[in-house]
Amino acid sequence: MKLLIHNCTILTLNRAGDILHNGWLLTDDDRIDSMGICDDGTILADPDIDEVIDAHGGILLPGFVNTHCHVSMIPFRTMGDDCPDRLRKLLFPLELQAMTPELVYLGAMYGIGEMLLSGTTTFLDMYYFEDQVARACLESGIRGYLGETIIGQRTCDSPEQEYGGFEYQKSFLEDFRDNDRVIPVIAPHGTTTLSPERLAEAHDLAVKYDTIYTLHACEMDYEMTHFAEMGQTPIEFLDSIGALSRHTLAAHCIHATESDLALMAERGCSIAHCIASNTKAGKGIAPMRDAERYGVPFGLGTDGPSSGNTLSMFDQMRMMPNAQKTKYHDRSLFSAENVVRAATAGGAEALAAGHFGTLEPGKKADFQIVETRSVNMFPIYNPYSALVYSANAGNVDMVVADGRVLVRDGELTTIDLPKVKADLLQAMEPFMAAAEKYRDII
Numbered sequence: 106m107k108l109l110i111h112n113c114t115i116l117t118l119n120r121a122g123d124i125l126h127n128g129w130l131l132t133d134d135d136r137i138d139s140m141g142i143c144d145d146g147t148i149l150a151d152p153d154i155d156e157v158i159d160a161h162g163g164i165l166l167p168g169f170v171n172t173h174c175h176v177s178m179i180p181f182r183t184m185g186d187d188c189p190d191r192l193r194k195l196l197f198p199l200e201l202q203a204m205t206p207e208l209v210y211l212g213a214m215y216g217i218g219e220m221l222l223s224g225t226t227t228f229l230d231m232y233y234f235e236d237q238v239a240r241a242c243l244e245s246g247i248r249g250y251l252g253e254t255i256i257g258q259r260t261c262d263s264p265e266q267e268y269g270g271f272e273y274q275k276s277f278l279e280d281f282r283d284n285d286r287v288i289p290v291i292a293p294h295g296t297t298t299l300s301p302e303r304l305a306e307a308h309d310l311a312v313k314y315d316t317i318y319t320l321h322a323c324e325m326d327y328e329m330t331h332f333a334e335m336g337q338t339p340i341e342f343l344d345s346i347g348a349l350s351r352h353t354l355a356a357h358c359i360h361a362t363e364s365d366l367a368l369m370a371e372r373g374c375s376i377a378h379c380i381a382s383n384t385k386a387g388k389g390i391a392p393m394r395d396a397e398r399y400g401v402p403f404g405l406g407t408d409g410p411s412s413g414n415t416l417s418m419f420d421q422m423r424m425m426p427n428a429q430k431t432k433y434h435d436r437s438l439f440s441a442e443n444v445v446r447a448a449t450a451g452g453a454e455a456l457a458a459g460h461f462g463t464l465e466p467g468k469k470a471d472f473q474i475v476e477t478r479s480v481n482m483f484p485i486y487n488p489y490s491a492l493v494y495s496a497n498a499g500n501v502d503m504v505v506a507d508g509r510v511l512v513r514d515g516e517l518t519t520i521d522l523p524k525v526k527a528d529l530l531q532a533m534e535p536f537m538a539a540a541e542k543y544r545d546i547i
């Protein structure tokens with residue numbers, strides 16, 4: 106299948122930051138074949154092309170890479186948003202009681218629909234019954250880096266014993282070993298929710314399978330207090346057990362110190378920066394200026410739909426520079442180009458993936474077209490600024506992942522969203538009944 110997109114401004118996000126004005130891009134199955142400028146129209150006459158798509162002057166850029174998510178938490182959205190320590194008071198007990206494989210699958214289909222409609226073509230997820238998220242990835246066409254949560258408590262996928270996620274993850278690793286679009290990762294929950302031995306064991310597994318080791322780190326006040334009492338930071342602790350390496354993708358890092366960041370750079374770790382989630386919870390603004398200074402690769406993450414309440418990377422792109430500029434009182438920080446880079450190529454780098462995240466011949470055909478006809482998209486002096494400060498998910502016209510058109514004219518092609526929503530609502534009935542117990546904090 107060969108698709109030709111033309112009449113667009115192409116942001117390649119390659120190392121040189123090349124922009125092709127009035128550009129074209131040709132795919133060949135799952136890959137980008139070639140790109141160029143529409144100077145004389147000869148490319149349009151190529152007889153091998155299956156479909157020609159006029160982008161009507163839109164902006165063509167790589168699909169977003171969401172580096173931290175719990176997509177199946179859709180049933181929790183808007184629940185207890187203003188409640189301190191909601192995780193332990195509400196989320197953990199309700200998950201244990203009422204989360205099911207069916208809810209995980211339907212929540213994933215719904216959330217993936219939301220991600221595709223907002224230009225995301227790859228996401229990293231950690232949750233329970235992750236094989237159901239894998240099923241949703243295979244059916245929808247999105248690319249998923251998926252890890253079963255490993256945690257030192259009883260969970261919905263292991264109601265009888267702690268650390269059930271280990272066994273789940275081991276079979277998941279084998280089942281999807283050679284899959285091109287479902288990539289198993291190792292996902293211990295956080296620095297204080299597993300024993301040091303189990304955290305190290307999980308890291309060994311990531312090394313054995315040469316994959317990502319992702320966990321929540323430097324996020325919670327109680328986490329910081331716990332390690333401060335031991336005279337350490339969470340990052341120093343991870344290093345002390347051998348869990349800080351090129352495999353490590355630490356989510357949040359709100360309270361990382363400069364010496365933590367220097368250590369992370371030395372060990373080759375990455376960060377998933379989740380600004381909407383972090384600030385909604387009042388947890389703080391991660392030191393991304395310093396992360397960049399020390400050379401720690403980072404991507405943006407939405408976190409789960411109950412944490413940041415949006416699965417749109419446009420919202421993360423909008424909030425991130427505002428927060429950094431304000432935190433450091435410096436308007437020059439994080440140019441719009443750098444922010445778009447963090448949402449695309451930066452995310453791919455954080456996932457140690459060299460085959461997507463930029464638009465270059467030979468790379469995966471993962472891209473989106475953002476239209477420029479709508480009222481909020483005029484005028485455009487700088488396409489990066491338009492994407493970061495003007496655009497929203499509603500401006501996404503087309504999304505292609507792995508060479509397949511998954512969003513066309515702003516509509517999903519592989520997910521029947523009204524049906525998924527109706528099925529999800531029905532499947533949520535016992536969940537909603539169980540949630541009534543927490544009515545006073547919802």
Ligand SMILES: [Zn+2]
Pocket residue numbers: 173174175321356408409412
């Ligand atoms: Zn999270």
